Each structure stands twice: as structure tokens, then as C-alpha cells.
Amino acid sequence: MPNITIEISDAQYKGLQYVAADAEGWAENAVLNRIRIATEEIVQEYTTRALDEGVSIPATRDEIVTDAFSRGWVKTAADREAEDQAALAERA
Numbered sequence: 001m002p003n004i005t006i007e008i009s010d011a012q013y014k015g016l017q018y019v020a021a022d023a024e025g026w027a028e029n030a031v032l033n034r035i036r037i038a039t040e041e042i043v044q045e046y047t048t049r050a051l052d053e054g055v056s057i058p059a060t061r062d063e064i065v066t067d068a069f070s071r072g073w074v075k076t077a078a079d080r081e082a083e084d085q086a087a088l089a090e091r092a
Helices: 010-019 023-053 061-071 077-091
Strands: none
16 A cells, blocks of 8 residues: 655745644545545546446446556556657647
């Protein structure tokens, strides 16, 4: 299972403590909430495409996300950015 760790300065930590009673909890919640939003976007895209193409929809959101990537129906942000940069370079 991936582990995401960030290093911040003491001053940055104090700044976060200014806005959050539990700095670590706030950071974890921010990441998990963004993951939830991304997952729902992927599920929506996948469901629409699966229905259009007559593909069975997996039973869980995790399975949908995994299948969406394996089918190439969604791509990572890094992959999309690389494709955009390549397209821009081609036009230049």
C-alpha cells in the first residue's frame, strides 16, 4: 500500500496549526477527500462508457477505478500532461 509523506518546516507546521486544531488529521482529511472526489469522477466516467459499450460494471468503486486504468479509459494526471506536452511539441 502506498504511503505519502511530506516534510514541512517548523514555521509551516505552525501556520497549519493556526487553521487546524489537528494538523495531521486535517492533512489526512484533505487528501482523503480529494481521493473521494477523484474516485467519484472516475466512477461516473467509467459507468457512462461501460453502459455505452455494453461492458459489465464491477461491483465496487475500487474495482471500477482499477478497471478504468487497465482499460485505458482514464489516465494519470502525469500521463495526460505528458500527452499534452507531446502534442504541443508536435505543433511547434
